[in-house]
Amino acid sequence: MPETRTRARAADQPLSVAGWATHVPGLTAADLPGSPAEPACGPDDAKDVLGRKGLLGKEPSTRLALCATHRALGLPPGKLAEPLPYAPGTAVVVASNLGNVETVSTVLDDMRSRGGNVVSPLDAPNASSNVIASSIAIRYGFTGPNLAVCSGATAGLDAVRLARLLLLAGRAERAVVVGVEPADPVARALAALRPGDPGELIAGAGCVLLGRPGAWPTDTGITVGPVVRHTSDPGPADGQPAVGELYGAAGVVRLAAAAAMLAGADADAGADGAATTVRCGDADDAWLTVDVTRAGARREAGAAA
Template identity: 45%
Template sequence: MTATTTVTTTATTSAAAAVTGVGVVLPGLNEPGGLRHGPVAGADPVDPAALIGKKGLRFKDRATQLGLCMAAAALTDAGLLGPRGLLVPGDRVGVVVSSNLGNADTVCRAVATIAEENTGALSPMDTPNASSNIIASEIAIRFGLRGPNLTVCNGVTSGLDALRWARLTLRSGRADHMVVAGVEPDNDVTRRLTGARMVDGGAAVVVSRTDAAGAAAPRVLLGPSFRTEKLPDCVAALADAVPGPAREAAAGLWLGPDPSAVPPGGETADLSGWGDCSGALGLLHCATAVAWADSGRTEPVYALLGGAGGEASGTVWIPVERAA
C-alpha cells in the first residue's frame, strides 16, 4: 500500500480573525519586542503578585498564576479590560489554554500524598489544582469570561493547535474574542519529567473577529493554518499559503523549523534560549509575529511546530497595513 499525506486547512484565504492584544510574561520581559533577543541576563523569576496583586493568588499553582498575569495583560492590550473589569459582554469572550506540564507538580504531589498516606490527607484547597483545565478555568473566573473554555495539551504542536481552536470558535459564531494563553512553569517536577529547564512563563493573545466591536485595532491577521502528517509537508503548505505580492517566494520571518527547511528569502528566529517552551511555544511565536509587525515589517510570519518524523502544525500571520 502506498502511503499518502493529507493536508488539512482551516482556511484557504485570510480568515476574519486577528490578534488584537498580546501579553508576555517572562523573567525580565513583559513585552514581545525582546523575544528574539533571548533571556535577560540575571533577571529574577516573574512575581505574579507584583503584576496583578496578591488578591486571589493564594492556593493557585505557579502555572495558573502566570496564566492569570498574561491573560490580564493581553485583555488590557486589546482594550477589553479596564480598571473596573471587562468592557464587553463576558459571554462573548472565551478561553483556550495550551499547557502540557502546567499542573504536573500538583498532580505528582497529590499522587505521592495518596501513596504515602491516603486520600483524606489531600488538601481541599490544593485538590482543584489537579484538574487539567485549571488554568483556563481560573482565567475565566477571574475576568468573567463565560464563552467556550478549552485546554489543549497535545505535545509539541499544542500552542498552534490552541490558536486553531480559537479561530474555529470565532468562525462558528460562539464568541467574538478568544483569550489564547500558552504557559509552562519551571520546577523540580517539570525538570524531572523533561530533563530540561522550562520557560517559566509564556504569552497570551486575544484573537478577535475583525467585525467585532470593542477591541483594539488588529495587529496581525491570522492567515491560513495547516495540520499535516509530516513536517516537510507543512513547510511546503506554509510556503504556498500567502497569495499575491505579499508572498514574494516565502520571504518573511520563519519561526520553528530547522533553518535548512526555510525556503529561499526567508529569515529565521530561534526562541529556544528561553528554555523548553513546550505548550507555550506557539503563543510565543504569535507574540513574536506581533513584534515583527509593530517594528514596521510587512512580510508574513510563518510558524511551524512538530517533529521531523511526526505530525506538524503551522500558521501564517499577516501584518496589518498601517496608515502613514
C-alpha cells in the first residue's frame, strides 16, 4: 500500500517548464505569446534562425520544428557553436500527424511511375515517420528516447503525456516536446477530410522544455500537471489563443503560449499563483487538458525561491 501511494504521488507531481517557443510563420508575440518580436519566419527562411548549414533537404515541418526548438532553448541565431551541456539524457517527443505526408506521397508516386531508383537520396530519409524528432536530436545532440506521436487532434498533449512518463520513470533527465504541422497541399487536403468543420490547416510549431525541478539550467516558475483525458467536450479553455487550425501541433503550441502568457503576467504584476488550462482534441479523438501554473518569478535553478 505505501508503494502504491508513492507511485500515485509521483504521477501527480508537477513538472517544470524550463523554456518555450511558438513559431507560426508571420505571427509575432503580439499575435501569439511565445512568438518572436518580429514576424516568425517561414520554412524557406529558417536559415535566419538556424544558419544555412544543415538545412539542405529538410522538409518545411522539420525546419519549423527546429526553429521552435532553437528559440525555446534560448540559443542565438545560427548553427550551434558547441555541444549543449544538458544534451545527454534529454528526450525528444514530437507531435505531428501530417509532417511528412507530402514527401511520402511524392516518393510513392515516383516509385510507382518510374521505379525505386528515381527516389532522391535527400527525400528518402524524410519518408520516415520519425524524421522530425530524429533531426532535432541529431542537430542538438540529445541522446535520450526519441518518439513521434501521430494520434490525431490530441497528439500535442499526448506528446506531453509521454514525455511526462519518460521523466517520472527515470528514462530521461529532460524532455524537449515539439508540435508541428505543415500546410502543403497534400497535408491540407488530408486535414480537410476530418469530420465537422475544423478550419483550414495552417503551418506552425511549438516547443516546451520539460523536466523535474532543477533538471534544466533555468527555472521559470512555470509548471504543468498531469494530462487528463475526457470522453466529452470539457468546454472552452479561457484565454486560449485562436490562431488557426494546427491539428496535431495545437496542444504543444497552446501550452507554449500559455507558459509565455503566465510568465509575462508574472513579470508585469509580480504575483504568484496564476494558472490556466490548456486543451486540445475533437469528437473523434476525445479531448485532453493540462493545468499550467505560475509558481513565482523566473530564477536560476538552485537559487532561493
